Amino acid sequence: MAIMTNRRKLLAGLGSSVLLAGCDSWSRNERVREILASAEGLTMRAQRLITDREALAREFTLAEISPRFRANGSRTAETAQGRDYQEMLANNFADFRLQVDGLVQRPLSLSLADLRSMPSRTQITRHDCVEGWSAIGQWKGTPLSRILDLAGLRDNANYIVFHCADTYGAQNRPYYESIDLIDAFHPQTILAYDMNGDVLPEAHGAPLRARIERQLGYKHAKFVMRLEAVESFDNIYGGKGGYWEDVGDYAWYAGI
Numbered sequence: 523m524a525i526m527t528n529r530r531k532l533l534a535g536l537g538s539s540v541l542l543a544g545c546d547s548w549s550r551n552e553r554v555r556e557i558l559a560s561a562e563g564l565t566m567r568a569q570r571l572i573t574d575r576e577a578l579a580r581e582f583t584l585a586e587i588s589p590r591f592r593a594n595g596s597r598t599a600e601t602a603q604g605r606d607y608q609e610m611l612a613n614n615f616a617d618f619r620l621q622v623d624g625l626v627q628r629p630l631s632l633s634l635a636d637l638r639s640m641p642s643r644t645q646i647t648r649h650d651c652v653e654g655w656s657a658i659g660q661w662k663g664t665p666l667s668r669i670l671d672l673a674g675l676r677d678n679a680n681y682i683v684f685h686c687a688d689t690y691g692a693q694n695r696p697y698y699e700s701i702d703l704i705d706a707f708h709p710q711t712i713l714a715y716d717m718n719g720d721v722l723p724e725a726h727g728a729p730l731r732a733r734i735e736r737q738l739g740y741k742h743a744k745f746v747m748r749l750e751a752v753e754s755f756d757n758i759y760g761g762k763g764g765y766w767e768d769v770g771d772y773a774w775y776a777g778i
C-alpha cells in the first residue's frame with residue numbers, strides 16, 4: 523500500500539508512532555495527504571503533535587438533545603442567489619441551487635433534492651459558541667467530502683469558503699467563513715439540511731448550514747449558498763477568512 527508507506531515515512535520523520543492510530547480513514551484523501559506532506563503542512567503536523575485533528579467530536583444520544591437550541595447571529599437572510607430570501611423560503615427552496623466553484627475540476631449546481639439523494643450523515647453533537655453558551659442538537663446532511671469529491675479539487679485548492687445569504691452588523695457585511703482541507707474532509711463536517719428530525723428552520727440557517735464539529739460556533743456558516751475552493755483567502759472580503767475574523771479579533775482557527 524503506497525499510501526500507507528508515504529504516510530508512515532512522514533510520521534516516522536516526526537519520530538512519533540502514536541499518530542499512526544486511526545490513520546486509515548478520511549486522511550486517505552490524496553489532497554489531504556499532499557498538504558500534510560507539504561511545507562505548509564509543517565505547521566499542521568506540529569499541531570497534530572498536540573491535538574489530533576482527525577479525532578471525532580463527541581456524539582450524544584437522542585435523550586441528550588437540548589430542549590431549546592438558541593439561534594444566534596443572523597436569524598434570517600435578505601437576498602439569496604439574486605432572489606428574495608423570504609420568497610425562496612415560502613417556496614421551500616425549490617429553486618435553490620448550491621453553487622460549487624473556484625478551484626474545482628467540475629463546477630456544480632446542486633438542488634436540495636440532489637443533496638438529499640446523496641449519502642448522508644446524522645450526528646448529535648454539542649454546539650459551542652464563543653460567547654459562552656452550548657446546546658446539543660441532531661444534524662443530518664451531506665458530508666462535505668462527498669460534494670468536494672464530486673467537484674474534484676484542483677491541486678492548488680487549500681481552503682473551502684462558505685458564502686452565505688445573510689449580511690450582519692451595522693455595516694451589513696456579507697457573512698462568510700472558511701476552513702482548511704483537514705476540516706473539509708473530516709467525516710463530521712456536513713452541510714446540514716435537517717435539525718432535530720425536521721427540516722432546518724430559517725433561524726438556524728435554512729436551507730443549508732455547515733456543521734464543523736471540531737470548531738467553535740462562528741465557523742458553522744448558516745444560509746450557505748456557495749462553496750468556493752481557493753488557494754488563499756487574501757482577496758476575499760477582509761482577507762482573514764471569515765466575517766468575525768475580519769470584523770472582530772476572532773481567530774481563523776477555532777479548533778475545540
Ligand SMILES: Nc1nc2c(c(=O)[nH]1)N[C@H]1C(S)=C(S)[C@@H](COP(=O)(O)O)O[C@H]1N2
Nearest residue numbers: 592593594595596651686697739740742744
Ligand atoms: N450565515 C451566518 N452563519 C452564522 C452566523 C451568522 O450570523 N450568519 N453566526 C454564527 C455563530 S456566532 C453561531 S454561535 C452559530 C449559531 O447557530 P444557531 O443559530 O443554529 O444557534 O451560527 C454561526 N453561523
Ligand SMILES: [Mo]
Nearest residue numbers: 651652739740
Ligand atoms: Mo457564536
